[in-house]
């Protein structure tokens with residue numbers, strides 16, 4: 001068991017920001033950088049740490065309850081940190097994997113997580129007040145964290161990531177599922193843009209490009225907006241819906257091949273569920289001239305490589 005401070009000092013923070021120079025069509029006309037949140041920790045997925053970091057403060061919660069699917073990066077990150085900090089953790093998992101636990105679930109078990117498998121109907125209630133109240137009555141000491149770690153506090157942790165980016169840039173690109181990460185980036189940059197409005201030397205507007213990793217035109221925008229003040233509007237952010245490849249965790253062969261080739265060619269790895277779709281999108285947007293010449297583009301690598309292990313058996317090509 002580790003004290004929180006000792007755990008935090010085992011993380012690589014700030015995460016590295018590295019120049020990225022692929023020989024892709026159009027790439028030489030822009031400057032690309034990768035914010036390597038995948039490098040924060042070998043087990044703890046990048047944006048999942050960011051989203052949890054402000055929920056985990058001293059005094060630590062007595063127990064934690066959260067939700068996810070059988071391959072969830074969020075449950076994995078949370079299970080790991082609870083194990084390290086000695087916090088009892090209860091994972092409520094959609095579907096019954098008791099006969100065939102995924103590698104993610106095997107990890108949770110090895111970390112002493114209490115696992116409850118629930119059917120899809122029960123799982124759907126995960127955000128309902130009545131259901132949450134009942135959970136709270138059963139486990140009065142528990143902190144209940146929503147699926148994906150996506151709660152209002154999560155935006156603060158994402159802001160920490162944005163604040164670490166110490167170069168000027170025009171675009172930041174990130175994958176979108178629950179929308180909290182994108183919302184965190186938008187709100188952090190909005191603050192930065194406001195501060196710069198009075199600075200005539202730095203009038204740059206920083207634009208946020210989300211890459212939808214599931215089929216969700218309008219739906220994903222709505223998820224992002226529920227985390228943002230209504231006054232903000234959509235002036236400096238949008239989500240591109242051309243790169244979901246058929247839906248969440250759908251990965252046709254061309255995407256898998258792209259990820260494999262990428263992993264051989266570059267110094268860091270991607271996987272097909274999140275980062276693979278984000279980098280594919282960047283490559284395609286560059287080829288289509290979607291960024292002006294000279295644009296400085298930061299691609300956020302949100303981590304999630306643990307999901308790729310499980311992916312080999314679950315993939316639906």
Ligand SMILES: *Cc1c(COP(=O)(O)O)cnc(C)c1O
Pocket residue numbers: 045047048073074148150175176177178179180181182274275302303304305
């Ligand atoms: C959860 C996750 C995302 C999606 O983040 P949201 O905040 O849910 O939009 C992106 N990348 C990885 C690796 C993730 O695990």
